[in-house]
Amino acid sequence: MIQLQFEVHKIFYLHPGGWGQGDLRDIITLLDSVVTDFYAHLEVGQITHKPVFVVNSKNKNPPSDSPEILKLDKLNLIFLNTSDRLWSQYSYQFAHELCHHVIDADFYKTNDKFGWFEEVLCELASLFCIDKMSQTWQTNPPYTNWKDYSISLADYFKAIIEKPENIISKQFKVWLTENLELFYRDRYRRTENRIVALKLFPLFKHRPEFWTTIQYLKFIKVTASMNFDDFIEAWTELVPNKLRELLFEIKATLIYD
Template identity: 30%
Template sequence: MNSCRNLLLIGLFVVALAPRTFADEPAKKSLPIYRVDASDFEASEADIRAVCDSAAKQLWRHFPEYDLEPFVVTRGKSGPIVLYQRNDMREIVLKLDTSNTFWSQYAYQFGHEFCHILCRYRPSDGKNLWFEETLCETASLYVLRSMARDWKKSPPYRNWTDYRDSLRDYADDQIRKREHVREIHASGLAAFYRSHAEELRKNATNRELNGAMAVVLLARLEEKPEHWEAVRWLNETAAPKDEALTAYLARWYAAAPEKHQPFIRDVAELFGHPIAVAKPAGNE
């Protein structure tokens, strides 16, 4: 069984590193309401907006019926973050810690923080926050790779077409440098989580661990990107204190629509915490 599981994981990583094309794209929809405060970015508001629009579109296209609170993109200088507290205009504050024209870094950071907003992020005791952080690291990679495909034909500006290679290279570099991916290859994701569970529950933002697990999830979400929508129910209900991972994933499963439940169940099994599903009445 272990050898079969490892072969499956290796296959997933191969898929994650290969170019993807999607025959059926969801219908276009308006982007959520947000503004850009270009102060201190040392780049134009229009250019920052163009990058953020492109990054947001890669995920937002998979949320056909979803209303978000307005948010503002501002310059941060202690790491990218989405604040829990709204500003005086009742906006969510999304901070990017980048500047100038490092568009790949803008996109990478925006993808992560925008995913937190899509997850309906909320304060908790943080014991399972590592899972949301891993999803958001997955979003960063997904956004960059999707933007690279989009910009091949439809860049924000005609003279940005060649920048698609930089977007893809940035994503590939992030994947390559996650050395813990080798450990997942060797032992499987469930064993990897067991080995690092204590650290993850103490430090939700261990980027080396988050990033390695994100490579596995990236393959699943590039294959079936419609399941990005499942994250909107991740924090539908408040987490009890010291909640076990199995209970956390089961609570997500119960909150999500039926169309996303097989995906959530699949992810839970990857982490070695299968969700118990009640059999229909009358079945043995």
């Protein structure tokens, strides 16, 4: 089966099967838009040049009911669990997996103690991209007749951030400290990951240059004795001097707030 190359970001390809009533060119245009919006805040030259194939999760062997990224030696596979014209869902899922592609870490193979924080950042990428697209599409949608979809994107974003389970009854620092051991054991605590992502969201929304810092995570040498404070310190040491102020703000927001 022929893989369809993206129009703008040429190392991305769409596997054509399983998307229901979604027009394949529309899906490519949409996902291209997500890449453009996210990459606008990154050091693009530092992103892995491995080709990325986007596949409907129904075509995975065995089929899956959840989005994920599978990193292989020479390419990455992104599986999305959506179809038809659910553009908000496509965007949300793809932004998350795209963030994994950008971070390009192998924590899950070496020491996954802080894999949960990668998941937090990828959830944050979903929130960031949906929110940004809901605004840019008001005036500059991929197609002129998609302008009204900005409302759907905004509604999708609002529904996610207003979920009752996002509310915690304790000071954030206390709550995070109490949950760290659970995070260390399981990167896929989706509700808790979203709570942390929402804590970081204002920083990244108002100063998108924060996104460049995620490109240095993969260089951290995680050890079993590291705590979260140590992890942030190691990250801070790896970023260029001009970005260290941003890491201080992340640390202040998560650990000292």
